[in-house]
Structures are given as structure tokens and as C-alpha cells.
Amino acid sequence: MNWQLLPQFAVSGLLSGGPIALMALGIVLIFKSSYIFNFAQGQLLLLGTLLTWWLAVERSFPLWMAIVVALAASAMLGLLIERLTLRPMTGQPLLSIILMTLALGQFLQGMALLLFGGTQRNFPQMFSAANPYKIVTPFIYNGRNIQIILKQNLVWSFVVAILGVVLIAAFFRFTRAGLAMRGASEDHELAQSIGLRINRIFGVSWAMAGVVATVGGVLLATSSGLDLNLSLLVLAAFPAVLLGGLESIPGVIVGGLLIGLSQGLVSASKIQFIRNSAEIMPYIVLMIVLLIRPEGLFGLKRIERI
Amino acid sequence: MTVLRPAGEFDESYAYDMAIIRRPWQWVALGLFVVAIYLLPAYASQSAISLINRIAISVIAVQGLNLLTGYTGQISLGQAAFMTVGGYVSALLMINLEWSLFVTLPLAALAAGVVGLIFGLPSLRVKGFYLTMSTLAAQFIIPWFTRNAFPDLLNGAQGLNVPVPVLFGVPINSPQRFLYLTITILIITTVVASNAARSRLGRAFVSIRDNDLAAELLGVNLYKYKLQAFFLASVYAGIAGALSAHYLRHINSESFNLGDSIILLGMLIVGGLGTNLGPFLGAALVELLIELATVAGSSLGSIAPSTAAGAVQALRPLFFGAALMLFLIFEPKGLAHRWQLIKAAWRLRPFSH
Numbered sequence: 001m002n003w004q005l006l007p008q009f010a011v012s013g014l015l016s017g018g019p020i021a022l023m024a025l026g027i028v029l030i031f032k033s034s035y036i037f038n039f040a041q042g043q044l045l046l047l048g049t050l051l052t053w054w055l056a057v058e059r060s061f062p063l064w065m066a067i068v069v070a071l072a073a074s075a076m077l078g079l080l081i082e083r084l085t086l087r088p089m090t091g092q093p094l095l096s097i098i099l100m101t102l103a104l105g106q107f108l109q110g111m112a113l114l115l116f117g118g119t120q121r122n123f124p125q126m127f128s129a130a131n132p133y134k135i136v137t138p139f140i141y142n143g144r145n146i147q148i149i150l151k152q153n154l155v156w157s158f159v160v161a162i163l164g165v166v167l168i169a170a171f172f173r174f175t176r177a178g179l180a181m182r183g184a185s186e187d188h189e190l191a192q193s194i195g196l197r198i199n200r201i202f203g204v205s206w207a208m209a210g211v212v213a214t215v216g217g218v219l220l221a222t223s224s225g226l227d228l229n230l231s232l233l234v235l236a237a238f239p240a241v242l243l244g245g246l247e248s249i250p251g252v253i254v255g256g257l258l259i260g261l262s263q264g265l266v267s268a269s270k271i272q273f274i275r276n277s278a279e280i281m282p283y284i285v286l287m288i289v290l291l292i293r294p295e296g297l298f299g300l301k302r303i304e305r306i
Numbered sequence: 307m308t309v310l311r312p313a314g315e316f317d318e319s320y321a322y323d324m325a326i327i328r329r330p331w332q333w334v335a336l337g338l339f340v341v342a343i344y345l346l347p348a349y350a351s352q353s354a355i356s357l358i359n360r361i362a363i364s365v366i367a368v369q370g371l372n373l374l375t376g377y378t379g380q381i382s383l384g385q386a387a388f389m390t391v392g393g394y395v396s397a398l399l400m401i402n403l404e405w406s407l408f409v410t411l412p413l414a415a416l417a418a419g420v421v422g423l424i425f426g427l428p429s430l431r432v433k434g435f436y437l438t439m440s441t442l443a444a445q446f447i448i449p450w451f452t453r454n455a456f457p458d459l460l461n462g463a464q465g466l467n468v469p470v471p472v473l474f475g476v477p478i479n480s481p482q483r484f485l486y487l488t489i490t491i492l493i494i495t496t497v498v499a500s501n502a503a504r505s506r507l508g509r510a511f512v513s514i515r516d517n518d519l520a521a522e523l524l525g526v527n528l529y530k531y532k533l534q535a536f537f538l539a540s541v542y543a544g545i546a547g548a549l550s551a552h553y554l555r556h557i558n559s560e561s562f563n564l565g566d567s568i569i570l571l572g573m574l575i576v577g578g579l580g581t582n583l584g585p586f587l588g589a590a591l592v593e594l595l596i597e598l599a600t601v602a603g604s605s606l607g608s609i610a611p612s613t614a615a616g617a618v619q620a621l622r623p624l625f626f627g628a629a630l631m632l633f634l635i636f637e638p639k640g641l642a643h644r645w646q647l648i649k650a651a652w653r654l655r656p657f658s659h
Contacts, residue, residue, distance in 0.1 A: 037435055088635045094434050095381050099575055100634050102568050107627025113620035235446070242439055273454055280450045283443040290428040290440050 004141040006268045008148050011135075013264015014257055015150065018158030019219050021256025023237035024244065025165050026212040031246050032185045033205035036086060039101040041213055042234030043108035044081075048074035048214025049123075049221050049230060050116045056124050063124050067218060071211050078210030082203050109231060118228050123221035127152040157219035162253065164215055168208070169249045181205060185247070236263075239286035245299025254297060259285060312653075324504060340493070347485040355481045361593045362488040363550050368573045368585035369499045370542020375571070376580035377508055378535040379515030380429060384441035385543050385570045386562035387425075387448040392418040392544025393551030393561065394452060397468040398459065407471035407478075407552070411491075415544040421448070422540020429532045433518065445567055449559035465558020468551045484553050491549065495542060500582045502538065511535055512580070565623070569596075572630045578640025587641040592626065599625040 023041065030038045038044075048070055055066035085104055089097050133155060135148045172178040184191040184201045192198050220233055240259045244251025262285055263278045277284070295301045317323040327333055347355060371385045396414035399405050425444040429437050453463045460466070470479045471487075478484050502508055510531045513521035522528050551557040569592060577588020602625075603618030637644065651658075 085631055085635075092634075092638065095375065095379075095579070096575070096634050096638055098381060098435065098438060099571060100631060103572065103627045103630035103634065105627070106565070106568060106623040107631065110620045110622065110624030110627060113616060114624060117616050118619065238439060238442065242436070276454045277450070280446050283446045286439060287428070287443050287447075290432055290436060290443075294428075294432040294436055 002268050002270055004146055006265075007137050007139060007146055009264040009268040010261060011148050011264070012150065012154060013260045013262070013267065015154045015158040015260070016263070017240075017257035017260020018161035019216050019233075019256075020237050020240050020259055021252045022161040022164055022212060022216040022219070023234050024240040024252040024256050025168060025249065026209040026216065027237065027241050028244075028246065028249060028252050029168070029205050029209045029212065031241075032249075033181050034086070034202045036097055036101065037246075038209065039098065040081075040105035040108060041209065041237070042231035043105045043112065044074065044077065044210055045213040045217035045220075045234060046112050046228065046231040047077065047108060048210065049217030049226060050112055052214065052218055053121060053123055053221070053226055054116070057121075063126065067214075070218075071214050074210035074214040075207040076210075078206035078208070079203050081210075082206035086202070086206075087199065105231075109228070112231075113228055120225060120227040123218075123226045125153070126222050127156050151223070153223045157223060160219060161216070164212065165249065165253050168212070172249060177204070236282045239282040239289070242286055242296050243289050245296030247300055248296070248298035251296060251298035326500065326504075343489055344486070346489075347482045352481070355485055357593065357597060359481055359485055359488055359553060361589050362485075362492045363546050363553065364570070364573060364589040364593060365585050366492060366495050366549070367543050367546035367570050368577070368589050369495055370539040370546070371570055371574050372580065372585050373499060373502060373511065373542070374535045374539035376574060376584065377503060377511035377515060378532065379518075380426075380532060380535060381434070381438045381571075382441040382539065383438055383564070383567050383571070384422075384425060384444035384448075385539065386564070386566035387441075387444045388418045388422050388540040388543035389547030389550065389562040389566075390448055390452060390557070390559070391421045391540075392547030393468075393557040394460065394466070395544070396548035397466045397551050397557055400469050400471065401466065402459075407473060410471075411545065411548050414548040415541045418544025418547065419537045419541040422536045422543070423533055426533055426536030426540075429536065430529050442564075445564050449563070452559045463559060465556060465561070468555050468557055470555070471552050478552070481553075488549060488553075491545065495545065496582070499542075503582060507531070507534065515580075569626060572626060575630065575638075576633050576640055578642030581640070581642035583645060584640055584642040587645070591641065592629070595625050595629055596622055 023045065026041050026044070027038055030036055030041075051073055052066050052070040055061045055069055056063050059066075061069070081104065085100055086097070089100050132152060133150045135150065137146045137148060139146045172182060180191075180196050181201050181204070183194075184196055184198055188198055191201075217230060220230060224230075224233075236259060237256070240252060240255035242255070243258060244253070244255030259282045262281045266274050266281055267278045269275050289296060315328075322328065327336060346358070350358065367385055367389060371382060374380050374382050392414040395417040396407075396410040399410040399413060400407070421444075425440060428440040432440070452460050452465075470477050472478070473487070476483070478487055503511075510521070510526045513524065513526050514528060514531055514535075518528060547562060551561070554561070573588035573592045574584065575588070576591055577584030577586065599621040600618055603621040606617040606621070633640070
């Protein structure tokens with residue numbers, strides 16, 4: 001362990017957990033309302049971000065306007081996906097629904113490649129890259145205080161991501177629509193029998209997931225650039241969802257931050273092999289969660305009857 | 307769907323009831339069919355041979371997945387990862403110890419089976435979608451391991467150049483010769499898979515799929531059979547992976563990726579879950595579709611040359627995703643079910659039911 005690097009890597013790991021939490025949130029939104037685990041979330045994110053880039057760079061919209069238009073478009077895309085692909089699958093077995101979102105992911109990935117090509121692109125910078133924030137810690141190494149250097153985009157994407165998660169949590173907690181969605185997640189038939197429109201609720205949750213995906217994608221693109229591999233970053237969010245618990249919105253923050261932190265911690269190692277394991281750290285955490293506490297930290301434990 | 311038998315044919319013993327081949331002429335037909343497929347490599351064109359090789363290797367992997375997902379109901383997104391294990395083990399044994407394929411292939415299958423068991427362990431506690439996640443973990447951890455562990459042996463991200471297998475003194479160095487090998491192994495795996503499916507093992511698998519709690523109450527040992535299903539599926543994946551590695555003569559961590567795992571599951575759905583015919587129909591259709599995407603992509607590329615490579619890359623997932631979505635919505639039981647309907651309609655002709 002490089003002890004003098006540990007604070008730096010721990011904090012940047014924790015901060016990179018923000019966007020992971022936001023991606024996990026998109027998955028939880030859909031799962032909470034409709035019991036569908038959306039494996040195509042990464043491709044939703046990719047398409048939303050590519051659209052933002054296209055509007056901002058190719059069509060030279062102001063960045064804020066490009067983002068607003070892309071958010072609206074990805075909400076529409078979410079609605080469209082729910083109507084065309086998932087609604088015919090109502091009542092089908094789990095395998096078919098899982099495969100439907102996987103197929104959707106493949107389809108959207110191919111679509112993105114066909115429409116936008118596979119080249120690496122520079123995403124417009126929102127936060128200045130020149131002046132990183134510096135924090136002096138009380139830890140002393142070689143007679144000097146250890147300094148943590150944080151890139152602005154890392155800090156701000158963390159702030160925006162956590163703000164997004166808190167906003168959605170508040171929406172679920174305090175609004176009527178949020179209450180209806182929580183009700184629908186308890187029991188579809190029961191919710192329908194008291195007059196909630198299940199189809200509309202599913203649609204709204206997909207639209208919200210589309211919006212959340214695009215926000216996450218834009219945040220990720222500002223720090224890591226934009227190419228088709230952006231959709232693969234969501235693969236780190238799946239374990240975060242399970243770690244936090246599938247139904248839990250506070251869980252995604254904790255799950256995302258823990259995943260980010262675990263990646264940061266192994267990156268501080270002196271041994272190359274362990275340093276390289278940062279990329280599969282989410283999945284090692286996932287295996288441990290599945291073996292020890294499959295329902296996650298804040299999830300519901302379900303009891304089954306025949 | 308009930309089995310339709312011709313009038314006057316009665317099952318007079320259990321053995322006859324269970325038999326796959328029931329009539330003397332079916333033995334003749336089977337014999338002719340086997341002869342025909344062994345003549346295939348000698349007469350088919352080069353492109354057909356390479357396509358059939360690819361299809362046959364996919365069929366083996368999908369047969370394993372069928373035992374796990376189709377019969378036992380455990381969804382796996384890691385079949386391609388276990389193919390990686392099989393491919394690497396066979397290649398390593400042949401490179402470093404110069405063992406023959408007769409030894410390396412079973413050992414590759416066994417190694418893949420053992421690794422499959424490890425990633426099947428969470429199935430003791432979780433099921434359904436959670437288990438999918440554990441197999442997804444296999445799909446990331448195994449290729450990462452081949453990239454980063456034992457760099458002297460596994461050669462990192464570069465991967466290995468796999469030697470040509472030599473059987474009975476004949477080097478299997480052309481797609482044509484390789485086809486004889488894949489066909490032989492495919493026949494063995496098909497017999498094993500279809501017998502496993504109709505024996506005690508297969509019945510236990512199906513009972514777990516239909517309702518695991520009820521199966522447990524009936525005395526089916528869930529853990530034993532779930533792990534057996536994982537083992538068998540990974541053994542099949544190991545065989546397919548080893549064959550593919552020797553066929554392509556190269557293997558690295560990206561040879562069998564998440565996309566391939568998804569494609570294998572897609573083949574199973576398109577063909578038909580829990581049927582013996584399904585893997586053949588599904589693998590053939592999806593491989594043909596991918597071939598079509600390649601042709602369409604390159605002709606699209608000739609119209610707009612700048613997109614040539616991209617178009618092929620884009621059309622494959624596009625075609626596959628679209629086909630799979632259409633199948634899931636309009637033909638969720640797969641092609642094998644459609645084939646059953648056609649057979650029934652033929653037998654009942656001229657009546658509709």
C-alpha cells in the first residue's frame with residue numbers, strides 16, 4: 001500500500017462514485033415501478049450523451065440548450081421504449097424480460113454506431129480543467145502534510161449526481177406522483193384496482209430513467225471523453241444497485257460510493273496486479289454481496305410461498 | 307403440446323415410450339443423415355464450410371446453456387467466459403506439455419466445469435435475476451484474470467497463438483478437416499444432451515425450473531442439481547471454447563466477450579428453450595443473420611466507403627437485437643415450437659385440429 005497516496009485515491013474514488021450512483025438510480029427507478037432490471041441503461045446513457053454532443057458541437061447550440069433538448073429527447077426515447085418493447089412483455093417470464101432489455105441494448109448500441117460512428121470525441125468542457133481544488137490533510141508524510149488534488153469536473157459531477165439522487169428521492173417521498181409510483185411498486189394489480197394507471201406509471205419511470213441516464217452520461221463525458229465505450233461504464237453501476245438493495249433509493253448513493261471507494265482503495269496499492277483489479281472491483285464486491293447478503297444493504301427480503 | 311402418434315402405434319413398454327428412435331425406417335434415415343453430414347466437408351464450398359464450423363461450435367455452447375437455462379431455468383450471462391477457460395486450458399496444455407487433443411479437450415472441459423461450479427455457488431442462495439448478476443461477474447472476472455495473471459504463461463492481453471491439433475498423425479489444419487472434428491464432437495454432445503434431458507437428471511432440472519420450492523418438497527436436492535447444471539453447462543462451454551480456439555488458432559481475453567454471451571442466450575431463445583432441436587435452429591439462424599449483417603454492412607460500405615468498417619460493426623448488433631426483440635414479442639417459444647406446430651399440422655392434415 002502506498003500510504004501517502006491513500007487519501008488521494010480514497011477521496012477521488014469516493015467522488016467517482018457519484019456518477020455511478022446516478023447510473024444506478026436510473027436502474028432502480030425502473031425496477032421499483034415495474035420489476036424490470038434494465039440492462040440497456042448504458043445504451044440509453046450513450047444515446048443521450050451523443051445527442052447532446054451532436055447538438056452542442058455539430059449544430060452549435062449553446063451547451064445548456066443542447067442538454068435541455070437532449071433531456072427531453074431521452075425522456076421521449078424512454079417512453080417509446082416502454083411502449084414498444086416492454087409493454088408487450090407484460091406477464092412474460094423473467095428470462096424473456098431480461099433478454100428483452102439485453103436485446104434492446106444491442107439494438108441501441110448498433111444504432112448509436114450507425115448514426116454517430118465509433119470515433120473518440122471531445123465533449124465540451126463545463127468545468128475548468130486548469131485549476132484543480134487542493135485540500136491539505138492533517139496526515140503527515142516525509143515531514144509534509146499530504147495534499148489531495150481534486151479535478152473540478154470530478155467534484156462538480158459528484159455534486160450534481162448526488163443532488164440528482166436526492167431530488168428523485170424527494171420526488172418519491174413528497175409528491176403525489178411519487179406516492180403513486182411507490183404504490184405501484186408494491187403490487188401492480190392492487191394499484192390498478194384503486195385507480196392508479198399502471199401503464200402511465202411505467203412510462204413515466206422509463207422517461208425519468210432516460211433523463212437520469214443522459215445527465216449521468218454528460219457528467220461522465222466531461223471527465224472521460226465520449227466514445228461508444230461510454231455504455232460500458234454502466235456495468236460498474238449494476239453491482240452498486242445490488243449492493244444498495246434493488247428497491248432502495250438511498251441505497252444507490254451508499255452502493256455507488258462504496259463501489260467508487262473500493263476502486264480507489266485498490267488503485268493505491270503498490271502491487272501492479274492489485275492495482276489492475278480496480279476495473280473488476282465492482283464485480284468482486286458483487287460476488288461477496290451475493291454470497292453474504294443477497295438482498296443488499298437496504299433492499300427488501302422477500303418471502304416466497306408456493 | 308401432446309405428442310401425436312399415428313393410429314395403431316402403442317407404447318407397449320417404458321423403453322419404447324422413452325425411445326427417441328422408434329421405427330426401423332428412422333434408424334435408416336438417421337444412418338443416411340450421418341453419412342450425409344460426413345460427406346458435407348468434402349463437397350461443400352469453402353465459405354459454407356467455415357459457416358458450418360462456426361454454427362456447430364455455437365450449437366455446442368448453446369446446448370450447454372440449454373441444460374442450464376432451458377431445462378433448469380437458471381439464467382446465465384457467463385457462458386462465453388467459460389468458453390474462455392476451455393480455450394485457454396486446451397491451448398496451454400498443448401503449447402507447454404504438447405499433449406494431444408484427446409487429452410487436452412476433456413481436461414479443458416473439466417477445467418471449465420470446475421470454474422463454472424465456483425460461479426454457480428451463489429445459486430445456492432440466490433436465484434433468478436440475482437444469479438444472472440453472478441454469472442455476469444464471471445464474464446468480467448475471468449477475462450480480466452487472463453489479461454493480468456501469470457503474464458509469462460498467459461501472455462497478457464495479447465493472448466496465445468494456439469497450435470494445430472494432430473489426430474492419428476493427421477494435422478487438423480484446414481477448415482475442411484476441422485469440420486470432421488466438430489461434427490464428430492457435435493454428435494457426441496447432442497447424444498449426451500438429449501439423454502441427460504430425458505433421464506432422472508433432466509426431470510430434476512425441469513422440476514427446479516417449474517417451481518424450485520415444490521421440487522425441494524418432492525425431495526429433489528436443489529443444490530446438487532443446480533450445481534450439476536452449472537457444471538454441465540460449463541463443460542459444454544469448455545468444449546466449444548477449446549474447439550473455437552483451435553479453429554481460429556488464437557485466443558485472448560476478448561475472444562469470448564459479454565456480447566457473445568448475450569448472443570448465445572439469444573440463440574437459445576430464437577431456437578426454443580428446453581428443446582433438443584432449439585440450439586441447432588437458433589445457432590443456425592443467428593449465425594446466418596450475422597453473416598447477412600456482414601454482407602449488408604460491406605455493401606453499405608461500398609456505397610459510402612467512409613463507413614465500411616463501422617457499418618459491419620453496427621449492423622451486427624442492430625440485426626441481432628432487432629431479431630431477438632421480434633422473436634421475444636411474436637414467437638417467444640422459438641423456432642422449435644413452430645416446427646412442432648408444422649409437424650402436427652402435417653400429421654393432422656386435412657383437419658385443422
